[in-house]
Amino acid sequence: MRKTFIILASVFTLLSVVFSVLPLGTIAVLPIAIALLLSFLALQKSDADSKKLPKILLLIAAICLVAVIGKQLLVKEEVAKDAQFEQTIEKSKEEDKKELEELENLEGDLE
Template sequence: MRKVILLLAIIFTVLAIVFSALPMDTLAFLPIGTALLFSLLLLKKSEYEQKRFPKSLLFICALCSVFVLGKTLFIKDKVEVDQKFELQKIETKEEAKKELEEIEGLE
């Protein structure tokens, strides 16, 4: 039973690290919470000599959660208007109007 919990704790801790590095905002808390749960279960199932690894997994999960929380609170997403694209849109509309007027003039 301990080996299964150990494997699940390792898998979810790796997923927590990956999700915290990706721009997924609070969705990263799902694997972090699951990894914390399995790490706590592993800590409870382990004997005194075996508690070093579950503690390190708990530390990694806590570090990931602090990182995700900091990213969520302190990094703001900004959307800027692309002036070149807006000018290109206007020019394209004007060209399309001219082409339609030329087509109508030919008929």
Template sequence: MKKLFLTLSISITILALILAFLPMGSIALIPALAAVTFSLLAFKLSDTKTFFIKGLLGIGVLLVLVGLGKMFFTTEEVIIEKAYEEKMETSKKEALKELEELELDSIQ
């Protein structure tokens, strides 16, 4: 049973580590909390409290803190750039002018 929890803890910690650095919002908290839970269960069931199990538990706690920090301290804003919109409008107008010139040339 300890090996099962340890294996789950290792694999979920790796998944939580990957998701913690991707811009996916607070979804990294789910595997981080699962990693802490499985690490804690492996720690409780083990006879010898090894540094590896304590390290997994510590990494899981750090990942939970990183996930909470990302959730509370990052803001998601959509910035509309005026220069880009103006450039798109001018390119549309130029394209319409070119089409009108092509239509006039093809008629004559």
């Protein structure tokens, strides 16, 4: 049973690391919670001399949890308005209007 807990804890800890690095928000908490639970169960099932790996997995999952919570609290996601792009769009619209007016004048001259 201990080996099963360690294998599953390793898999979920790896998923926790990947999810905490990717910009997925708080969805990363789910594999982190599972990794913490499985690591804790593996730690409980281990003998006194074989608790090193479950402790490492528990520590990595806890660090991932702190990273995800810190990223949610400290990083503010906001969309900045790009004034230069807006000016380019307006300029492009004005040029398009002028071209359409020129085309209308050419059509009027041809008739």
